[in-house]
Amino acid sequence: MRTRTTALAAVGALLLLTGCGAADMTRQASPFANAQGARTVTLSVQSWVGAQANVAVARYLLEHELGYRVDTVQIDEVPAWDALSQGRVDALLEDWGHPDEEQRYVEDKKTIARGGDLGVTGHIGWFVPTYFAKKHPDVTDWKNLDRYAEQMRTPESGGKGQLMDGSPSYITNDKALVKNLDLDYQVVFAGSEAAQITQIQQFAKAGKPFLTYWYAPQWLFKKVPMTEVKLPAYKEGCDADPEKVACAYPHTPLQKYLNADFARSGGEAAAFLKKFKWTTEDQNEVSLMIADQKLSPEDAAQKWVEGHESTWRAWLS
The missing domain is CATH 3.40.190.100 (Glycine betaine-binding periplasmic protein; domain 2)
Known part of the structure; x- marks a missing residue:
């Protein structure tokens, strides 16, 4: 599940970014770039459906419960660490273990902060x-x-x-x-x-x-x-x-990571993402709706949210 990417592929992936937030490179591509004072968040999403399920539910709640506008960026795992460090994305919700990147960005450069356990073991x-x-x-x-x-x-x-x-x-x-x-x-x-x-x-x-x-x-x-x-x-x-x-x-207990500046000053969104924690069964339920039942990620997220208020309400407190 972890990905190996060459330098060329990493550059190519970054050029495809369409995120918002603190991403100077992508401001013109972002639908939120010129929204003065807008509450926006950019989430990195990986290609497998479990990661898409995490982002779908987080995005739905950020938008519908907290009033944020959310952009997503599909990018492989190793380039995602670079993007997260540089502020081009605000959060990565499912990491399967990259000790070299963790040492470089969390321990040494301190440009990425730990966001806590996702609650799912990979x-x-x-x-x-x-x-x-x-x-x-x-x-x-x-x-x-x-x-x-x-x-x-x-x-x-x-x-x-x-x-x-x-x-x-x-x-x-x-x-x-x-x-x-x-x-x-x-x-x-x-x-x-x-x-x-x-x-x-x-x-x-x-x-x-x-x-x-x-x-x-x-x-x-x-x-x-x-x-x-x-x-x-x-x-x-x-x-x-x-x-x-x-x-x-x-x-591997799967982990979340946040851009360090966002972790400090991201307000309700950062606090919510740190508390976002669910079970393997929860993730599989949303994944099944997306991949097998062919619901859109937003519709799958809405359906899960409507049936699990006792779970997600704690993430907002």
């Missing part, structure tokens, strides 16, 4: 469909994966079993894991979260086996039940060298 892993795991229980131990490599082959996997990943921009340990665990598999990128979901659904509809990189929380588990393959246990530091990784992914 986990990346390898998964097989539960219908296949029930027939072949041993497939859930990585040591037995090669027994099923032939059944996992696809035209794209070059005669090996396919390990399906999402976007090539995501930071994954999968190529190193396949190599270091000496597995007869080839990592194949679907291209995006949406493309990966489509492929998973197609495999499931046909009842075919598959092995995929996937993550929780994610609404798709409700539609296509999947069972995690147990990789060698994660221990602190086992993934320090990307080339030598031979362990599972960690469980």
Whole structure:
């Protein structure tokens, strides 16, 4: 879920910013740029639907309960840290762990402030469909994966079993894991979260086996039940060298970050975003409405807000 971006890609992403707030580069593109004294907030939103769910609900409440006008910027995770540091966005609501950026901007430069725990724990892993795991229980131990490599082959996997990943921009340990665990598999990128979901659904509809990189929380588990393959246990530091990784992914409490100036002087909006904290079930509920039921993010947020006042009212106090 974490993303790796080259310097060129980072520049390209920043040029696509349409945010407002303190973003000097984007003032002309912002619908709020010339609104004197306007109460505005710019939120960074990542490409996966869970992050979109966070922003949708935060935006709805900022606009309808606190009277702010909200702009959003879709930008990959690493460039988002740069944008947050420079004030081009005010808040990032779902970070999966970037210790280098945290050290640089939070500890050293102090241009980004911690915004607190989102309340959701993220986990990346390898998964097989539960219908296949029930027939072949041993497939859930990585040591037995090669027994099923032939059944996992696809035209794209070059005669090996396919390990399906999402976007090539995501930071994954999968190529190193396949190599270091000496597995007869080839990592194949679907291209995006949406493309990966489509492929998973197609495999499931046909009842075919598959092995995929996937993550929780994610609404798709409700539609296509999947069972995690147990990789060698994660221990602190086992993934320090990307080339030598031979362990599972960690469980990561997802965090929020705010531009430091905004955190100090952002008034009700900053206070609200610091208090914004919900559950995996909450996030999945909104994600399912957006991705599966095809509601707009605003309509999904409104529906969730109408049914969960006891949860969000505390964020405004």
